[in-house]
Every structure is written in C-alpha cells, then in structure tokens.
Amino acid sequence: MKNIYVIGVGLIGGSLAKDIKQHNPNVVIHGISRKDATLEQALSLGLIDKKATLDDVQYADLVIVSIPVDATVKLLPSILDKIPDTGLVIDAGSTKEAICKVVENHPKRRNFLAAHPIAGTEHSGPNAAISGLFEGKTNIICEVEKTAFKLQEQALEIFKALGMRIRYMNPEAHDKHIAYVSHLSHISSFMLGKTVIEKEKNERDIFDMAGSGFASTVRLAKSSPEMWTPIFKQNKVNVIETLNEYINNLTQFKEFMEQDDFDAIFKEMQDTNHIKDILNGIN
Structure with a gap:
C-alpha cells in the first residue's frame, strides 16, 4: 500500500x-x-x-x-x-x-x-x-x-x-444502538448548554460557578453542528425513539420531585449506578 x-x-x-x-x-x-x-x-x-x-x-x-x-x-x-x-x-x-x-x-x-x-x-x-x-x-x-x-x-x-x-x-442495528450511546449524549449536551445559556445570562457567573461535572456534561456541546446535523437527519427515526424514552425518564424524575418522593429518586440513582460497572475501563 x-x-x-x-x-x-x-x-x-x-x-x-x-x-x-x-x-x-x-x-x-x-x-x-x-x-x-x-x-x-x-x-x-x-x-x-x-x-x-x-x-x-x-x-x-x-x-x-x-x-x-x-x-x-x-x-x-x-x-x-x-x-x-x-x-x-x-x-x-x-x-x-x-x-x-x-x-x-x-x-x-x-x-x-x-x-x-x-x-x-x-x-x-x-x-x-x-x-x-x-x-x-x-x-x-x-x-x-x-x-x-x-x-x-x-x-x-x-x-x-x-x-x-x-x-x-449490520447497518440497521448499528444505527439503532449508536442513537442511544452516542447521538442522545450529544443532544443532551447541546440542550443542557442551551438551557444554562438561556437562564444564566451573565456569562461570568457560568464560568465562575460551573464545576467539573457541568463542564464534562456539556463538553459535547462544543462539537461541530455541520457534522452532527446530518447525523441526526440520517438517523432521525432512531433518535426520536431514544428521545421519547429519555423524555419519559426526565418526566418521571420531575414527578418524583413534585411528589417529594425522594426514596424513589434515591432508588432511581442507585439502580443507575450500575452504569459504572458497565463502563469501567473506558477512557
């Protein structure tokens, strides 16, 4: 070669x-x-x-x-x-x-x-x-x-x-799975960044008060829109499906908050902690 x-x-x-x-x-x-x-x-x-x-x-x-x-x-x-x-x-x-x-x-x-x-x-x-x-x-x-x-x-x-x-x-399975583990992460990052920018008008406050958790969560919001818009367009059906499930989970979390059901919130987070075992070793 x-x-x-x-x-x-x-x-x-x-x-x-x-x-x-x-x-x-x-x-x-x-x-x-x-x-x-x-x-x-x-x-x-x-x-x-x-x-x-x-x-x-x-x-x-x-x-x-x-x-x-x-x-x-x-x-x-x-x-x-x-x-x-x-x-x-x-x-x-x-x-x-x-x-x-x-x-x-x-x-x-x-x-x-x-x-x-x-x-x-x-x-x-x-x-x-x-x-x-x-x-x-x-x-x-x-x-x-x-x-x-x-x-x-x-x-x-x-x-x-x-x-x-x-x-x-196969291509169909790839696009379905990648919508969950990659495409949804980018959408979440972009929308979290949007939410904070719209609410916190003072950019200095964002800079001074944002911790490493926020910075790592919105890191992907710095990605290229020229690259990601076509990805979302090509994988539209799968991305919408993942968004529906994600929105349902966010809505349920919000309902637990409104009901003061912090035992349920604790269990949600405790159950999700299992993700660290799955992702152990990923850079």
Missing part, C-alpha cells in the same frame, strides 16, 4: 492519517478537501504529504472518507467509480444504513468497507488531529461480507496496527 487519499482531513481523517503514517513511513498521504485552506493547514501540520482532488483517487490504494455523512452519501458512488479495481474505500461515518444503501448495487461494492471508529473529541479541523486516538477504541464494521476478502485483510491490518478492537454489526 503506497498511495492513501484522505477525504476530510479533520479530527478523524487527520488522526487516521497521522497514525497510519507513523506505522507506515513510506506511504504517501494525499489530502482532499473542499477548502484549500484546510489542505494548507494539514500540510503545515504534517498530516498529509500532498494535496489532491477527487479525480486523483484513480491512483489510490486506499481512500479514507471522513466527511459529514450527508456528503458521504453523495460522494461515495462517484469515489467508487474512480478507484482502481485493487483500491479500497473505507468510510468513518457515525451512521451506516444510508451509506451502505447508496452503494448496495454499485459494480465496485466489493471495494468498499463500511466502518465507524468510535473515537473522537469535541474538537474539529486539522488542528484537532491527535496521535493514538484509536488505541483501544472499538471500530464497528458493517456488511463485511460484501467487501472483497483480500481488501478486508488489508483494512484489518491497518485497524490492528492502530490498536482498534473490531466488532461486526
């Missing part, structure tokens, strides 16, 4: 480029972006070796697609049109059903691997790329049986070198 093209050199794409280059110093990383300023920044940071265009993927051994999921759905078929028969395309989108659907009948479907490395921070852009981001993180792969076996092996070698754990799942 010599020529790697990264479409979207931000947090995920840039971090993948950084780690792949570290493990394979001889590969040439080509960056592709709508904005030349992004590529200039990626060059200056050493994330990529050269700037490229979409037409250049005809020379690719590997293409990594790390752009908003709505853009992935639009571009993926044309990317597959252009790549050589031996090339591999991997996406890193947080939704999988729509992405897999758009290429299900593509002549080069065997050249595509649908993946979702569950890693990241609240930051975006080339400056957000960091080494070791994927170490110990889960990478969900969907419809692996539709990817050519030799290309599967190449992808798994890369993921293993980066320290990822692999889990296989």
Whole structure:
C-alpha cells in the first residue's frame, strides 16, 4: 500500500492519517478537501504529504472518507467509480444504513468497507488531529461480507496496527444502538448548554460557578453542528425513539420531585449506578 487519499482531513481523517503514517513511513498521504485552506493547514501540520482532488483517487490504494455523512452519501458512488479495481474505500461515518444503501448495487461494492471508529473529541479541523486516538477504541464494521476478502485483510491490518478492537454489526442495528450511546449524549449536551445559556445570562457567573461535572456534561456541546446535523437527519427515526424514552425518564424524575418522593429518586440513582460497572475501563 503506497498511495492513501484522505477525504476530510479533520479530527478523524487527520488522526487516521497521522497514525497510519507513523506505522507506515513510506506511504504517501494525499489530502482532499473542499477548502484549500484546510489542505494548507494539514500540510503545515504534517498530516498529509500532498494535496489532491477527487479525480486523483484513480491512483489510490486506499481512500479514507471522513466527511459529514450527508456528503458521504453523495460522494461515495462517484469515489467508487474512480478507484482502481485493487483500491479500497473505507468510510468513518457515525451512521451506516444510508451509506451502505447508496452503494448496495454499485459494480465496485466489493471495494468498499463500511466502518465507524468510535473515537473522537469535541474538537474539529486539522488542528484537532491527535496521535493514538484509536488505541483501544472499538471500530464497528458493517456488511463485511460484501467487501472483497483480500481488501478486508488489508483494512484489518491497518485497524490492528492502530490498536482498534473490531466488532461486526449490520447497518440497521448499528444505527439503532449508536442513537442511544452516542447521538442522545450529544443532544443532551447541546440542550443542557442551551438551557444554562438561556437562564444564566451573565456569562461570568457560568464560568465562575460551573464545576467539573457541568463542564464534562456539556463538553459535547462544543462539537461541530455541520457534522452532527446530518447525523441526526440520517438517523432521525432512531433518535426520536431514544428521545421519547429519555423524555419519559426526565418526566418521571420531575414527578418524583413534585411528589417529594425522594426514596424513589434515591432508588432511581442507585439502580443507575450500575452504569459504572458497565463502563469501567473506558477512557
């Protein structure tokens, strides 16, 4: 594998480029972006070796697609049109059903691997790329049986070198589960931040009085709306289902408060404490 093209050199794409280059110093990383300023920044940071265009993927051994999921759905078929028969395309989108659907009948479907490395921070852009981001993180792969076996092996070698754990799942199950453990967390963070900003008009009070609990809870509210709005749109049905359940739990908690039923509140929190056993060991 010599020529790697990264479409979207931000947090995920840039971090993948950084780690792949570290493990394979001889590969040439080509960056592709709508904005030349992004590529200039990626060059200056050493994330990529050269700037490229979409037409250049005809020379690719590997293409990594790390752009908003709505853009992935639009571009993926044309990317597959252009790549050589031996090339591999991997996406890193947080939704999988729509992405897999758009290429299900593509002549080069065997050249595509649908993946979702569950890693990241609240930051975006080339400056957000960091080494070791994927170490110990889960990478969900969907419809692996539709990817050519030799290309599967190449992808798994890369993921293993980066320290990822692999889990296989169908796209529908992925989107349903990720709505609970990722998408709902982002919505909660955004809406908590909104509630506090609207109520606490004095920004200095927010800064002075907010503890580490508040800061960690609203951390995700710093995430990119350009990335997350398409995710919510593509996973609308599942997100609405999770929101209904979450709102029901909030409503019940409020009712316990109104009824002065603090024994029930204690039990709710005590039962939920089990989450620490489930999440023990997650960074």
